Amino acid sequence: MTKRTQLWFTLLIGTVILALGLGFSSTSVSVVQAQDFGSNWLATYYTNTSLAEPAANSEALVAQVNFNYGTGGPARISGIVDNFSVRWQGLQNFATSGLYRFTAVADDGIRVSIDGTNIINNFINNGGVTTTTADVNVTAGDRDIVIEYVEFTGNATVQVFWQPINAEGGTAGPTATPGPTALPAIPAGALTATVIRAAVLNTRDAPSLGSNVIGRILRGETYAVIGRNEDATWFILQLGGYEAWVYGYYLFVNGNEFNAPIRTAVSVFGIPPGFNDTGVIVQTRATMRLRAEPNVTSMQTGRITWGALLPVSGRTAAGDWYQVLWKGTVGWVFTGFLEITEGEYENIPIVE
Secondary structure (H helix, E strand, C coil), rough: EEEEEEEHHHHHHHHHHHHHHCCCCCCCCCCCCCCCCCCCCEEEEEEECCCCCCCCCCCEEEEEEEEEEECCCCCCCCCCCEEEEEEEEEEEEECCEEEEEEECCCCCCEEEEEEEEEEEECCCCCCCCCEEEEEEEECCCEEEEEEEEEECCCCCEEEEEEEEEECCCCCCCCCCCCCCCCCCCCCCCCEEEECCCCCCCCCCCCCCCCCCCCEEECCEEEEEEEECCCCCCCCEEEEECCCCEEEEEHHHCCCHHHHCEEEEEHCCCCCCCCCCCCEEEEEECCCCEEECCCCCCCCCCEECCCCCCCEEECCCCCCHHHEECCCCEEEEEHHHEEEEECCCHHHHCCCC
């Protein structure tokens, strides 16, 4: 059996399992098409930095190559903290032929190939986060993409996405959401950012490509920067009547971006009155069901996208369910596919 046949056989089995309503263990990610940057990747994990001899039970289907392991490692492989590597492979469909920009963000090293041709080769110990891009002519249809990632020590993060040139992030967003009709006034001396790498750029309610699109801005428009995340890769811009997060890759900041104040992910969510803001934010590692009560038989009240960031207001005594806010709705979500990205677990009160 060829490697590609094995891949498609594995994907077929995963699709059948999903259709039947069966689940993976809490350390896997559901087989869903979460965003427009590929789907149904076959992941193989290695307890070394050379992609040699995969770990036991190392294969898994994941929806997206977009992980922030912090100072740890993949939860699927017990004991991995440092000095590990991962290979993701999948047949990804491109609807149209043309020039695409591939972006790989990694701490530490990464390489990417299409149909056996290497397009990004940064598979070294960079000692921190690097962003590497490659502009590639891609033929429409199914393309075999392989992503190889290596982590040595310290923080571990990896993200790969692509978009047609002059399009933003491969995420079209809601077509009915216009940009602001008038640019807001910018205070004298303010730190500003100008859109330079996209014709249309999505603005979001949290610093994540999996968060909600809440508006759009256009190439050449300049806005005041009023906040950033800790590593200055995402920025909060003052837009026409609202604030929103924007991915920094597409911006030119006219000064030292680290002079912008650090803002938490919850800062533009719009916390409703009565919601207990604990300062804890979790991120989904699968498409999740929001439920009215903390049990799987409770009524579903929402569908949470992969990669979404959720403010947490409470938890069950066992810690297996969190009470969260999603698109203005308060509900419960199972914790097995969530990762705390801000705040401390100890600060989440038990809700009876």
